[in-house]
Amino acid sequence: MKIPLLAFNDNGIYCQQADVYLDPWRPVKNAIITHGHSDHARWGHQNYITHHTNIPIIRHRLGEINVTGKNWNETFVINNVKFSFHPAGHIIGSAQIRVEHKGEVWVFTGDYKVEDDGISVPYEVVKCHTFITECTFGLPAFNWTPQAEVITEINNWWAENKAEGKTSVLFGYSLGKAQRLLKYLDTDIGTIYTHGAIENMTNVVRPLVDLPPTTLVTYETKKEDLLGNIVLAPPSAHGSVWIRKMTPFVTGSASGWMAFRGARRRRAIDKGFVLSDHCDWFSLLDSIKASGAERVICTHGYTDIFSKYLRELGYDARTEKTQYEGETAEMEKEMEKEVETEKEIRE
Structure with a gap:
């Protein structure tokens, strides 16, 4: 055989x-x-x-x-x-x-x-x-929507949240998804803040791809600094003590699983973006x-x-x-x- x-x-x-x-x-x-x-x-x-x-x-x-x-x-x-x-x-x-x-x-x-x-x-x-x-x-x-349309949706969401005086917290995997989001976030809207896991991985790949500047969320970061801006975080940060300093905040998740009606509800996410x-x-x-x-x-x-x-x-x-x-x-x-x-x- x-x-x-x-x-x-x-x-x-x-x-x-x-x-x-x-x-x-x-x-x-x-x-x-x-x-x-x-x-x-x-x-x-x-x-x-x-x-x-x-x-x-x-x-x-x-x-x-x-x-x-x-x-x-x-x-x-x-x-x-x-x-x-x-x-x-x-x-x-x-x-x-x-x-x-x-x-x-x-x-x-x-x-x-x-x-x-x-x-x-x-x-x-x-x-x-x-x-x-x-x-x-x-x-x-x-059946994925073209990336450009999803990115426009994300930036519009961020701008709307800023107008309401809220922080936008966007969840994506620290390797791959986070950098893909970061590449296209509109920095004219505000500042991009990052969770430590995403900041560390992004610094590893910066020599490989052109990415906009980011600011790490630390213990010294005040919630007033974050208002109107966007924070990129891994899904594991949702519901953690770390996220409490974002208040008032609105959550979003970028994932292919957001194509399912129940995915956002099960994860207690305010807004789902279908991006895989x-x-x-x-x-x-x-x-x-x-x-x-x-x-x-x-x-x-x-x-x-x-x-x-x-x-x-x-x-x-x-x-x-x-x-x-x-x-x-x-x-x-x-x-x-x-x-x-x-x-x-x-x-």
């Missing part, structure tokens, strides 16, 4: 011929890493290989690791297996991994999106025979078609629904379990409840 070029085991996605793993979730000897989010870049591997722009990000999160950087489309060979990184468009430094051996080509997308966000290198179509894709938002209900660093349903389908792949392996997200639809389209599609979490495992569980509730209502 032929051994597949890439196989899923208890440690991660394994290439036996090269004895390397792609985004392994348990400590291994050799790991090739797509990007810096903690569910894909984990501590404990002996050797890391990643795109060079991802190195400062994972070192910030993991410490002094043994890591080698590669350029886009640079082929590196391990035991006759060819590997290369190609832009994934997910966040700064995010990559797809192309794997080739004896004429057979696989692509592991990691997390990806096709819309150019202006801060990460745009997604590149890579032709292959087998396509390993995330499907975090693999439901037809997910992942593909929507239609982008997933377009990306798979563009790859030319005949075989598709679906990981993390709505894998069962999405793979079933792919099989109906004629693809050889299946699912594999991983320990990747998409945007967050907790939010995903909440949204699954929402889907079931809406399904019951329709039936």
Whole structure:
């Protein structure tokens, strides 16, 4: 029986011929890493290989690791297996991994999106025979509004809050989403303040992308300083003691999950902005078609629904379990409840 070029085991996605793993979730000897989010870049591997722009990000999160950087489309060979990184468009430094051996080509997308966000290198179509894709938002209900429209909505919201004498607190993940928001916030409206987690990560990526100035919220910051301005914070800050000094404030959250009616209510968010660093349903389908792949392996997200639809389209599609979490495992569980509730209502 032929051994597949890439196989899923208890440690991660394994290439036996090269004895390397792609985004392994348990400590291994050799790991090739797509990007810096903690569910894909984990501590404990002996050797890391990643795109060079991802190195400062994972070192910030993991410490002094043994890591080698590669350029886009640079082929590196391990035991006759060819590997290369190609832009994934997910966040700064995010990559797809192309794997080739004896004429057979696989692509592991990691997390990806096709819309150019202006801060990460745009997604590149890579032709292959087998396509390993995330499907975090693999439901037809997910159909993203263009980024420019969402950013305009966010800036208008901030301006309205300022007119009412309130602080705008906008939640987004500290790596990726926060910098994407920061890039387009209108500084003519006011000052951009940041939570420490976002400030620290933003300082890491500033050499890689042009971003406006920010002011860190500290113990010395007075609520009068914040009134009318905007504060970028990670979702974990919501409901914390830290946020109390923002009073009076209005909260907003930028996430693909805001497409669900109940997401904002469950998280006690005043305003939801549908802005995701992942593909929507239609982008997933377009990306798979563009790859030319005949075989598709679906990981993390709505894998069962999405793979079933792919099989109906004629693809050889299946699912594999991983320990990747998409945007967050907790939010995903909440949204699954929402889907079931809406399904019951329709039936």
